[in-house]
Amino acid sequence: MKKSKILLGLALTGVLAITLIAADHIDAPAVQGGKSDITDLYAFQGSNTNNMVFVANVQGLLTPTASASASFDENVMVEFNIDNNGDNVEDLVIQAIPRNGVMFFFGPVAPGTAGTTSMVKTEKPLGSISITPYGSEPIITTNNGAKMFAGLRDDPFFFDFGQYSAIIAGTATSFNNPGSDTFAGSNVMSIVVELPKSLLGGTGTLNTWVETKKK
Incomplete structure (x- = not known):
């Protein structure tokens, strides 16, 4: 495992709209700038x-x-972990x-x-999907009740790193609204899988985290 994120307390009950977000760009020296970051x-x-x-994003x-030349590393597996x-x-x-240009899901x-x-x-194969080429419309496939995508996407995370640095340095006291998006114009390699809750086990809270693991 080169790097992991642990995020706890993802509720699944009822029809509650749930969003869990974490971002962590190029701050782990062992993988900084690599395809497993x-x-x-x-x-x-x-x-x-x-x-x-x-959703797991790598290569920020x-x-x-x-x-234009970005690709997934064939020696790196992305693994979503679920504690139910x-x-x-x-x-x-x-x-x-x-x-070979295809993302396989298990x-x-x-x-x-x-x-x-x-x-x-x-x-336990879940399905596979051709990795969307650079500049192409997203390729999405449905198999065994699951939807899958893999390919380049605009970095979805908004963060004003300049203002953050100013706050840390003591030269500013708060963020601006809306601020300046440090990640604007940059991309990530993204893996997305949507599947029925019934496949995840448990009836209350899930804990989930993602890892990249090298062969």
């Missing part, structure tokens, strides 16, 4: 309230020039692995082992 995890209820959506701050019984240990994983399935070492769970 996680920038964002999003988890939220789908427009179909019976579904959950999981891609310029338009860098975006509150013990902060993954009960289910959804794995995304790129090969799960949700119990991991072979919990923690930082994983085995690809090929016995």
